[in-house]
Amino acid sequence: MSFLKYLCVFCLFYSLVSRAGLYHCPRNVSPLSNDYPVKVVVISESGTAVVSDDSIKIPLEIARTLLHVLGNDTPMIFFCGRAVSFAKLKKLLFAKDKSKLGENLAAKLIHVDDDRPILWQQDVFQTYHNPDGGVVIRQCEGYLPQNKGPSLSSLISALNNIGIKAVSGQAFSTQQAWLGGVGGNIEVISQNFGVVGTSEFTREKLMLFQQDVLPGINVGSMSTSWLPLGHIDEVLVPIGLTKTKDSCEASALVVDTNLALKLLADNLDLPFYDILRDGELPSSVELLQNGKRKATNRDVIQWINKSSDILKWNNIIQKEINESKKSLQELYKNDKKCVVNFIPVPALFLTTKFNNKGDKRINVFKQLAVSVLPSLTNGVLINGHYFLADPGNEAFRKSLSNTLHAMNLSVHFIPVTSLMHTGSSTDGFVHCVVNLIHSCEPIE
DSSP, rough: OHHHHHHHHHHHHHHHHHHTTTTTSSSSSBOTTTTTTTTEEEEEOOSSSSSSSSGGGHHHHHHOOEEEEEEEGGGGEEEEOOOHHHHHHHHHHHHHTOOOOOOGGGGGGEEOSSSSSSSSSHHEEEEEEEEEOOOOEBBBGSSSSSTOOOOHHHHHHEEEEEHHHHEEOOOBOTTTTTTTTTTEEEEEETTTOOOEEOOOOOHHHHHHHHHHHTTTTTEEOOTTSSSSSSGGGGTTEEEOOOSSSTTTOOEEEEEEEHHHHHHHSSTTTTTTTOOOOOOOOOHHHHHHHTTOOOBHHHHHHHHHHHHHHHHHHHHHHHHHHHHHHHHHHHHHHHHHHEEEEEEEEEEEEEEEEEOTTOOOOOOOOGGGEEEEOOOOOOEEEETTTEEEEEOSSSSHHHHHHHHHTTOOOOEEESSSSHHHOOOSTTTOOOHHHHHHEEEEEEEO
16 A cells, blocks of 8 residues: 555656646746647748749658657647648648558648748748737748748648747847758757757847847857758758756767768678669769769768868868857856767768858858758757668668667658759758747646
8 A cells, every 4th residue: 555655746746847847837928948749830832933843842841751650649730721721731641552652641730821931941930929828820031921922820720720829929030140040050958958059140130030039048059061051951950858857968060070970881792872863963962072973982082082172171161160059068067067968960061162252251261161961950859769861871871770760869861862963052851841849847
């Protein structure tokens, strides 16, 4: 009898800790970190004038992968787009001869009417949460309807229709930094700490942007001005909090060029890139493979070793990343007496010949760099599952999978690489086209 008594006391204590622990709503209106449960996944068709299979290929693959992997645990999937596109999406998803998905999962997919759809949902808006659990949607001013974006009234209505109290908030300012002043350049590492990329901001406008998009919490910055778009999701993704009472200890994946070179050297006979796009290689891959259509890691390493510029650039980039990591760790430690762990994931970069006349961003050697392979940080964490585009290199795949498996997270590669990876400066991947709406436990 006494054992049952103690067991009940323990269960009650565990319940209280769970409810009042990691998933409590913030005390001030602010975004939630990736640890919070995901309630809604927002995707969109590309805003082409003509509705076609091509305009829904990317959201189709994302929705299909989520439904197959998560099944009945899939969050609600909001598709922002035209009615005819939504009908086409559902037909392709649930046609018996093209999918193993059951019709019971069809209810997971909800149409959000949008006659000005934008594929890059991550950039369009940022979600904030009230202490009572309510959601505030703040649109990026560069995507406001009078400029080129959609009205978010349909999204807010759809959230309220499924029981998520949502309202529209004040649009956040880009501070005239159009490339960097968007949602894809904002990340929350923990509930007390955020980070944005420096992009093309001046120092003063970067500070104003930080204060606007992440109010009430300490915010650091990471060097991204050496990238054409300069978004933080090209180099970093928060991946979790340590599940202990010291829950402010957090982790994030960060690109690492040294790790990439080591993985190639340790796997010389594997193909460097094993995904073709319409029979062609992306331009960045073609350049790094030095004209070889089916190059191995050995071929690429040999070419890199012969080209001092490639090594020099990747070393400079790594130095920039290391300095940013150090400053963020110091800021985080001073703020909350806690630790942020940066976990390396492989990445290689090539320089580009941009005309920087009139470009005020600070970048090394007045040139910019593009990632050769799809970035491993450009993914989304959904309730313990990390979804991203396939990098196209087996050594990179295994490295990421092993890293996240050790953190009790699973990895899923969505087959959108051939649709999204051209090797150009404007490439974006899964994180760029998905926006997540989390939930939290209200503060009573």
